[in-house]
Amino acid sequence: MKKFQNITESPSLYDNIDQWPVRQILETMNKEDQTVPLAVKKQIPQIEKLVIALTERIKSGGRLFYLGAGTSGRLGILDASEIPPTFGAPYDLVIGLIAGGDTAIRKAVESAEDDPDQSWKDMEPYHPTAKDTVVGIAASGRTPYVIGGVTRARKEGLLTACITNNPGTKLAAAVDIPIEVIVGPEFITGSTRMKSGTSAKLVLNMITTGTMIRLGRVKGNKMVDMQLTNQKLVERGTRMIVEETGLEPAEAKRLLLLYGSVRAVLDSLKNK
Numbered sequence: 001m002k003k004f005q006n007i008t009e010s011p012s013l014y015d016n017i018d019q020w021p022v023r024q025i026l027e028t029m030n031k032e033d034q035t036v037p038l039a040v041k042k043q044i045p046q047i048e049k050l051v052i053a054l055t056e057r058i059k060s061g062g063r064l065f066y067l068g069a070g071t072s073g074r075l076g077i078l079d080a081s082e083i084p085p086t087f088g089a090p091y092d093l094v095i096g097l098i099a100g101g102d103t104a105i106r107k108a109v110e111s112a113e114d115d116p117d118q119s120w121k122d123m124e125p126y127h128p129t130a131k132d133t134v135v136g137i138a139a140s141g142r143t144p145y146v147i148g149g150v151t152r153a154r155k156e157g158l159l160t161a162c163i164t165n166n167p168g169t170k171l172a173a174a175v176d177i178p179i180e181v182i183v184g185p186e187f188i189t190g191s192t193r194m195k196s197g198t199s200a201k202l203v204l205n206m207i208t209t210g211t212m213i214r215l216g217r218v219k220g221n222k223m224v225d226m227q228l229t230n231q232k233l234v235e236r237g238t239r240m241i242v243e244e245t246g247l248e249p250a251e252a253k254r255l256l257l258l259y260g261s262v263r264a265v266l267d268s269l270k271n272k
């Protein structure tokens with residue numbers, strides 16, 4: 001078992017940054033940010049395990065839950081909220097839960113993350129089953145809300161995974177598939193909204209995008225199931241149909257608005 005190291009709270013590699021000129025601040029932040037994708041790359045085998053298992057479970061009727069507090073919780077909610085418009089998936093397929101409830105999306109809720117039992121209570125209205133998957137997100141790997149949730153979920157037979165930025169954490173030990181992205185000390189000591197948060201966003205992108213592709217919600221390289229919620233997306237969908245079929249743009253747009261999605265248009269033309 002890995003030895004726990006509290007890297008996310010370790011001192012910044014830089015001192016007196018409050019006295020630096022703006023250009024130096026920005027260039028140094030950018031230099032640090034460039035290390036994040038390389039740290040994520042080391043965890044691709046673990047992410048792959050999760051995507052493969054998650055895809056099969058969703059095919060069997062399962063869902064994906066994200067649990068997090070603070071920045072981590074907000075990132076999970078962001079990723080979950082983008083799945084329906086991007087891939088046309090049901091709104092209850094990927095569910096993001098944050099310590100403190102919806103209020104905590106905008107404002108910190110004091111001590112909400114310290115209750116290890118609350119996360120499962122937050123999941124109960126969704127009637128979780130053993131087909132579901134839970135991913136706990138916590139840069140420190142010590143958040144009680146997240147650890148309590150994945151621990152209970154695992155006991156109930158759900159597949160569990162985590163995204164954390166410290167090695168050897170209680171959170172990693174509590175799940176089936178730990179994803180430990182070690183990005184090193186933050187530019188501002190302990191500010192995990194920076195590199196740690198960026199790494200979580202990248203991993204979340206990989207989890208859901210990889211899964212949606214394997215579920216057939218992308219054709220070629222196109223979001224054929226996206227929701228047509230604004231004019232920009234109608235225009236994008238029209239271009240997709242033109243590229244796929246050679247139809248005139250006006251006819252492509254007419255069919256898109258008639259059938260409601262790029263996939264439905266392509267299927268209708270295929271069946272003619």
